[in-house]
Amino acid sequence: MSALTSNTSHLFSTTRTHPGAWWLAGLALALSASLSSNLMVLMAISVGAMLTVWLCRDDAPWSRSIRFYFFLGGIVVLLRVIFRVVFNLADASQDVFLNLPSFSIDLGLGNSLHLLGAVSVLSIQAALVDGFRLAAIILSIGMANSLANPRKLLRATPGALYEIATAVSIAINLAPQLITSLKLVRRARGLRGHSKGIKSLTGIVIPVLEDTIEQSMQLAASMSARGFGRKGNRTSLQLRLTRASTFLTLTLLTVGVAMLLFSSAQQFVDLVIIFAGLILAGVTFKLSSTRTTRTKYIVQRWHIADLVLVLLASLVLLAAFSGVFSK
Amino acid sequence: MIEIKNLSFSYLNAEGKQKSEEPQLNRVNLTIAPGEFVLVCGPTGSGKSTFLKTLNGLAPNFTGGVITGELLIDGVNLLGAEPYEFSHLVGYVNQQPEGAFVADLVLDEIVYSAEQLAIGKEQITKDVQRLSKLLGLEELLNSPLSTLSGGQQQRVAIAAALISGAKVLLLDEPTSALDLQGATEVLNLLQKLAREEGVSVLLAEHRISRVVGSVDSVIVVHGDGSVTKGNPADQFNDARFAPPIIELGQQLGWKPLAMTAKQAQALWKKAPAAFVEKHFNEPGPRVLEVTDLEVTFGSLSAVKKTSLSLFGNQITALMGENGSGKTSLCWAIQGSGTRTSGTVETATGDPKNMSVQDRLEVTTMVPQRAADLLFLNSLADELHESDTFAKVPAGTTANLFQKLAGRIDTSIHPRDLSAGQQLSLVLSLQLVKNAPVLILDEPTRGLDYAAKRALAKQLDQVRNAERTVLIATHDIEFVAMVADRVLVLKDGSIAKDASPLDVLGSGQELASQIADVTNEAGLITIGQVLH
Numbered sequence: 001m002s003a004l005t006s007n008t009s010h011l012f013s014t015t016r017t018h019p020g021a022w023w024l025a026g027l028a029l030a031l032s033a034s035l036s037s038n039l040m041v042l043m044a045i046s047v048g049a050m051l052t053v054w055l056c057r058d059d060a061p062w063s064r065s066i067r068f069y070f071f072l073g074g075i076v077v078l079l080r081v082i083f084r085v086v087f088n089l090a091d092a093s094q095d096v097f098l099n100l101p102s103f104s105i106d107l108g109l110g111n112s113l114h115l116l117g118a119v120s121v122l123s124i125q126a127a128l129v130d131g132f133r134l135a136a137i138i139l140s141i142g143m144a145n146s147l148a149n150p151r152k153l154l155r156a157t158p159g160a161l162y163e164i165a166t167a168v169s170i171a172i173n174l175a176p177q178l179i180t181s182l183k184l185v186r187r188a189r190g191l192r193g194h195s196k197g198i199k200s201l202t203g204i205v206i207p208v209l210e211d212t213i214e215q216s217m218q219l220a221a222s223m224s225a226r227g228f229g230r231k232g233n234r235t236s237l238q239l240r241l242t243r244a245s246t247f248l249t250l251t252l253l254t255v256g257v258a259m260l261l262f263s264s265a266q267q268f269v270d271l272v273i274i275f276a277g278l279i280l281a282g283v284t285f286k287l288s289s290t291r292t293t294r295t296k297y298i299v300q301r302w303h304i305a306d307l308v309l310v311l312l313a314s315l316v317l318l319a320a321f322s323g324v325f326s327k
Numbered sequence: 328m329i330e331i332k333n334l335s336f337s338y339l340n341a342e343g344k345q346k347s348e349e350p351q352l353n354r355v356n357l358t359i360a361p362g363e364f365v366l367v368c369g370p371t372g373s374g375k376s377t378f379l380k381t382l383n384g385l386a387p388n389f390t391g392g393v394i395t396g397e398l399l400i401d402g403v404n405l406l407g408a409e410p411y412e413f414s415h416l417v418g419y420v421n422q423q424p425e426g427a428f429v430a431d432l433v434l435d436e437i438v439y440s441a442e443q444l445a446i447g448k449e450q451i452t453k454d455v456q457r458l459s460k461l462l463g464l465e466e467l468l469n470s471p472l473s474t475l476s477g478g479q480q481q482r483v484a485i486a487a488a489l490i491s492g493a494k495v496l497l498l499d500e501p502t503s504a505l506d507l508q509g510a511t512e513v514l515n516l517l518q519k520l521a522r523e524e525g526v527s528v529l530l531a532e533h534r535i536s537r538v539v540g541s542v543d544s545v546i547v548v549h550g551d552g553s554v555t556k557g558n559p560a561d562q563f564n565d566a567r568f569a570p571p572i573i574e575l576g577q578q579l580g581w582k583p584l585a586m587t588a589k590q591a592q593a594l595w596k597k598a599p600a601a602f603v604e605k606h607f608n609e610p611g612p613r614v615l616e617v618t619d620l621e622v623t624f625g626s627l628s629a630v631k632k633t634s635l636s637l638f639g640n641q642i643t644a645l646m647g648e649n650g651s652g653k654t655s656l657c658w659a660i661q662g663s664g665t666r667t668s669g670t671v672e673t674a675t676g677d678p679k680n681m682s683v684q685d686r687l688e689v690t691t692m693v694p695q696r697a698a699d700l701l702f703l704n705s706l707a708d709e710l711h712e713s714d715t716f717a718k719v720p721a722g723t724t725a726n727l728f729q730k731l732a733g734r735i736d737t738s739i740h741p742r743d744l745s746a747g748q749q750l751s752l753v754l755s756l757q758l759v760k761n762a763p764v765l766i767l768d769e770p771t772r773g774l775d776y777a778a779k780r781a782l783a784k785q786l787d788q789v790r791n792a793e794r795t796v797l798i799a800t801h802d803i804e805f806v807a808m809v810a811d812r813v814l815v816l817k818d819g820s821i822a823k824d825a826s827p828l829d830v831l832g833s834g835q836e837l838a839s840q841i842a843d844v845t846n847e848a849g850l851i852t853i854g855q856v857l858h
Contacts (some may be wrong), residue, residue, distance in 0.1 A: 188699035190663050192756065193687045195716040203702045210742060211699070215426055221389045222427035227414035227443030227491060297438045297451050 017056070019148030021306035026144025028313035032320035033136035039125065042132040045316075046073065049136070049143040056147055069142025073135030080131030085119055097121050162294070164246060166228075170219065174212065181211045230293070238287070245284045252277030328495060328527045329359040329382065334396035334406075335552075336381055351377050353552030354396070359529070361494060364521035366542040366559070367531040370567040371732070371747035371775045373550030375531040379497045382529070383417040384410040400495065415444055417495045418488025422503055422746075424480045425472070433475070433483050434468040440491040451490070458486040461524075462516060477649050478509025482516065489520075495527045496520065502534055503772050506648040506801050507837070514538055533773065536570035536804070536840050539563075540587030560584050567777035571804055571840045571853050574776075578858040591844040602847065602855040605828065607811045611639030611792035614763050615660070620669030622655045622819075629655035631819040632669070637764070637795040642786055644806040644827070645799040646837065647816035653799040654695065656816065657766050660797070661692045673764065692766040697753040698742070706744070706752070707737035713756045728755040731781050747773035751782075758785065763794050771802045783809040807831050807839040807852040827851060 026049075033045050053066045085100070102117035153169070185207045194203055223229075256274035260267065337350035351374045359365060369375050380386035387394050388409055398406040400416050410419075418440075421427055430436040437458065441451045459465045462482045472480060481501050488496060498517070502510035514534075518541045520526045529546070532538055539545070545562040548554050555562070560583050563569040569577065572591050576584040579600055585591035615637040622630040630652045637643055645653050658664020660671055662678030663686070671677050678690050694700075703709045713724040725737070731751035735744070744752065750773060757765065771779050779802075786796055786809055800806060806813060806827060813830040815823035815837070823830060831851045833842040839851045850856070 184696060185699050187658075187663060188694055188696065189702075190683045190686070191661070191692050191694060192700040192702075193684060193716055193760075195712060197715070198703075198712060206702045207699050214742075217389065218421075218426045219429065221385055221410065222419075222421070223429055224389070224410040225383055225385060225414060225417075225419045226429070226440035226487065227411050228429075229409070230411045230414070230443060293445055295442045295445050295448060295451065297442050297448055298435060 017147070017309065018300050018302050018306040019153040020300070021302070021309045022148035023144045023153065024310045025313035026140045028310070028317040029140035029143070030137045032316045033133055033140060035320040036133065037129055039129050039132060042129065042136045045136040046132065046139045049139040053143050053146050066139075066142055066146040069138055069146070072142075073138045076134045076138065077128065077131035080127045080134075081124065084123055084127035086115055087113075097124075161246065163243065164250065166223075170216065174216070177215060178208065178212055181208050181215075185211065242284065242287045245280060245287060249277055249280040249284050252280060328361045328363070328401060330397075330399040331355055331357050332397040332399070334381065334394070334398060336377065336386060336392055336394045338390070338392045349552045351392070351552065352381065352548075352554060355554040357546070357554065357556045359495075359527050361527055362521050362525040363544065364518060364528045364542045365530065365544050365546055365556075366535065366538055367529055367546045367548065368533075368535055368562075368568050369548035369775075370550050370565070371751075371773065371778050372745035373548045375548045376499050376745075378546075378548050378554060379419075379499050379529060379531055382495070382497055383413040383419050384408050385419070411443075414440060414493070415491050416493055417497060418485075418491065418493035420481070420484045420488050420496070420498045420501055422500045424484035427484065428472050428480075431471055431473075432468075433464065433470050433472060436472060436483055437464075437468075437486045437490055440487060444491050446492070454490050454492075458489055461519070462486050463512075476509065477505050478512055481505065481509070481513050485513075485516065485520075489524075489526065494525065496529070498528070498530045498532075500531055500533060500773065502532065502537075504649075504769075507803070509649060510534060510537065510801075514541075533775065535568065536572055539570060539573070540589075559586050568775045570776070572844060574853055575841065575844065575856065578853070578856060580858075585844075588840070588843055592846070595845050599845065599847070601857045602845075602850050603857065604849060605851060605855055607826065608640050608642075608790065610641050610811075613637070614639045614673065614793065614795040616672045617660060618670045618672070620656070620659055620671065621667040622652070622659050622665050623667045624655075624665065628819055630659065633819075633821055634669075635814065635821065635824070637797060639763075639792040639795055640790055641811045642790065642796040642798065642809055643812045643814060644810035645797060645814050645816060646801070646803075646806065646830070647822075651816040652819040653816055654768055657692065657768050657797070657799050658694075660764070661690045661766055662686050678764075687760060687762065689762055690764040690766060691757045691760045691762040693750070693753050693757050693768060693770055695768045695772075697750045698746075700753050700756065701741040701749065704740060705737065706735065706739050706741055709741055709752065709756070710737065713759060717759045717761065719759050724755050724759050727758055727785070728752055730785060731755060731778060745773070747775070747778060750774065751778065754782065754785075758789060765789070765794065765796045767796070767798045767800075769800055769802075770798060771800060771805045779805050779808070803831060803837055803839050804852070807841070808854065 029045055029049060033042055036042055036045075050066065050070065057066070085098070096118045098119040100116040100119065103115040105113045105115065153165075182204070185204055188207070189203050192203070252273055256270055256277055259273065260270040334352060334355040335350050336352040355378075367375050367378065377386055377390065380390060381394060381398070382400075384405065384407070386392060387407070394407055396406065397404055400413065403416075405413055405416075428436055429439050434455070437455060438451055441454065446454075455468075459468060462485060464479075464482060464486060467475065467479060467483075472483065475483065484501075485496070485498075496517075502513050505513065514537055517528050517530060521528045521543075530538065530542075539559050542559060544556055545559045546554060546556045547562050547565070549565075563573045563577075563584070572586070572588065573584055575591065576594070579598075581594050585594050613636050617633065617635045620630060620633050621628070633656065645656065647653050655664065659666045660678075662671070662681060663683075666679060671679065673689050675681075675685075675689055678686050681689065701709060703712060710725045710728065711721070714721050717724075728751060729735075731754060732748045735748065741749065741752065750770065754767070754770060770782065774782065783805065790796070798806070798810070810827050813823070813825060813827050814821055815830060828849055828851060829835070831837055831839045831842055832848065833846045833850075835842070841853055841856070842851045
């Protein structure tokens with residue numbers, strides 16, 4: 001008795017940060033990075049995100065995924081700089097620190113393509129800022145993903161989104177699963193060998209795909225055997241209606257926001273779509289919350305520490321908005 | 328609790344027609360009482376898993392196929408219903424719990440089903456307390472699942488299956504990946520669940536000898552569609568899956584047959600039979616020499632400075648608990664695995680420094696995930712590719728495979744073979760390569776006794792002065808049958824390097840069933856007993 005109660009109270013203690021807090025913080029940092037053009041600030045955000053993971057992570061396997069984000073960030077910075085040196089469009093007249101021979105290639109498309117040439121400090125600096133901005137965004141999201149497992153976040157999703165959120169969390173888990181499977185299968189392939197008539201790719205791709213699909217099916221079977229997908233006390237019609245309206249809501253909201261962000265032409269139409277989405281969201285929540293079909297036994301609560309975390313990240317974001325970071 | 332009437336099940340082929348002449352399950356009739364502990368057994372590939380899956384809707388909903396008849400669970404006909412309609416009545420635990428986990432922490436995993444079924448919080452707390460106490464998980468509730476041992480994971484899976492209040496528990500070979508200690512723990516718990524909690528437990532299991540003494544009845548899935556249920560004593564007349572104790576009783580004409588080691592000990596004492604000395608092969612020339620080999624992963628030292636030699640004409644068993652470093656050592660010797668330091672010498676050099684293609688001519692290995700080696704679309708293609716690659720006459724691999732697994736329609740997709748059949752296939756592919764070093768990592772998982780005997784015979788036949796065989800395994804009876812020498816790993820070091828008689832003899836920690844029953848020095852396997 002005492003063991004469980006003490007464990008349960010431990011579960012609710014501050015040692016566990018709310019996964020939502022990590023995601024809010026991560027998104028705030030990512031947004032700040034996207035608004036900033038100061039190299040020092042961008043580097044600080046990158047290093048800050050890495051340090052946070054380093055200090056706060058536990059020994060769970062998903063914590064290790066930050067390495068992947070780190071390499072991705074590094075590659076982005078490197079590629080940005082290399083591209084700037086190779087496709088050196090602006091002919092530098094001052095501050096030249098690297099003078100490479102210049103090539104001109106005529107592609108027959110009007111202007112000829114200039115490669116290499118004189119590289120100025122300014123152009124490299126601009127490339128670094130571009131690269132680090134992307135890297136900082138990648139690392140901020142990576143921080144959230146490494147510290148708050150998507151499955152943990154699933155616990156905090158509202159009931160109406162539960163089924164969709166489950167699908168998303170399984171999809172997010174698919175990538176690391178594919179990589180693990182790829183490693184194991186490649187190793188196994190070395191044990192088998194193949195004769196000349198067989199394409200070596202077949203020997204990798206087929207087992208990896210089969211393995212991944214099999215694992216997903218196994219997970220689905222296990223979830224189903226343990227009650228996932230039950231109608232509970234809802235009728236089939238209610239269930240279908242809820243699913244349809246959830247799907248429609250999410251589609252409308254995604255399309256609406258995307259249109260608002262990427263096309264400036266018909267803002268009125270975009271707003272109508274978003275508005276329709278919001279109304280439908282209300283209907284969906286109403287539909288799915290009328291009856292309890294699921295117990296939330298382990299409730300993730302917001303603690304002071306979580307709020308402080310979000311507050312700190314918001315301060316960074318506020319500074320970014322006010323333009324402090326752009327200089 | 329469960330009432331099955333005229334239940335038939337068949338898989339369909341791509342054209343939507345019944346796959347084979349015989350349905351997988353044909354007009355099955357049987358009942359299972361509350362609190363009954365039932366062992367489900369049968370030859371490799373006979374359809375034990377399929378039978379279990381029909382009892383909670385996974386077949387046909389997740390496997391495809393057609394089901395007919397009546398399936399009453401707690402009085403409700405649930406034939407063909409989705410698995411979630413069974414979830415409050417039937418709990419299901421499969422062979423590899425880690426693939427079926429839906430959460431990351433033990434407590435989250437255990438309560439998942441209760442949350443889905445909208446069971447009240449107080450009730451869940453009560454059930455978690457009861458189950459975690461029963462299953463010895465109280466200290467682990469906050470641990471990440473990935474940090475648990477195989478046995479602990481299996482116990483979590485059992486708790487998670489029972490939290491819904493299910494009164495029937497189906498387990499599909501829950502101990503096949505566990506060491507002796509882990510397996511014994513799980514099996515004892517199942518017995519307790521049936522006795523004390525009134526849960527009907529249906530256990531598909533290959534380690535029949537460890538459970539047969541404690542079960543109430545035995546269901547045999549014969550493989551021809553028929554399924555029978557009866558007393559343990561009447562059900563083991565098929566030598567394909569009769570465990571050593573029962574086989575011993577049959578050979579010596581004991582009536583009634585002994586089911587437990589205790590009964591057998593008494594019977595043997597009354598009338599001990601004569602037995603021949605176990606024959607071991609003299610070691611041939613040294614084929615492989617390992618010097619100061621170390622494997623470390625990060626801060627974990629999997630294999631500590633280890634030196635050993637493997638000799639021709641010899642089959643060496645590598646034993647040890649889960650996590651003792653067996654698999655790491657196998658991969659390091661094979662050449663493609665992590666090796667932190669040390670050397671492996673063969674007549675043609677260190678396999679680590681060879682190209683993938685050259686290495687295959689020196690070391691071949693059957694890994695634990697044997698199915699990863701299969702990648703073609705039909706059994707026929709796999710067999711043909713194997714013959715081509717190994718440059719052996721057409722049909723050589725097929726012959727070998729048939730000896731191990733029996734006759735199987737070669738148009739079948741390799742993924743549709745049972746786990747035991749897949750393993751037999753991979754074994755055949757690797758055996759025809761004819762490399763001087765053959766490494767097998769847990770080769771008897773999912774194999775019935777007949778298949779194990781066939782494998783032992785095969786390994787005996789491929790023995791020659793230039794070839795050495797290394798087998799990493801938990802399977803004591805198989806080691807007793809086949810090994811000339813046993814290495815026991817403990818925490819990454821070789822703790823014992825001795826004759827099987829010393830490691831598996833009576834009174835030893837790893838004593839074989841026959842040694843345990845007969846208590847005779849020098850007797851470890853049934854093949855030695857004269858009748």
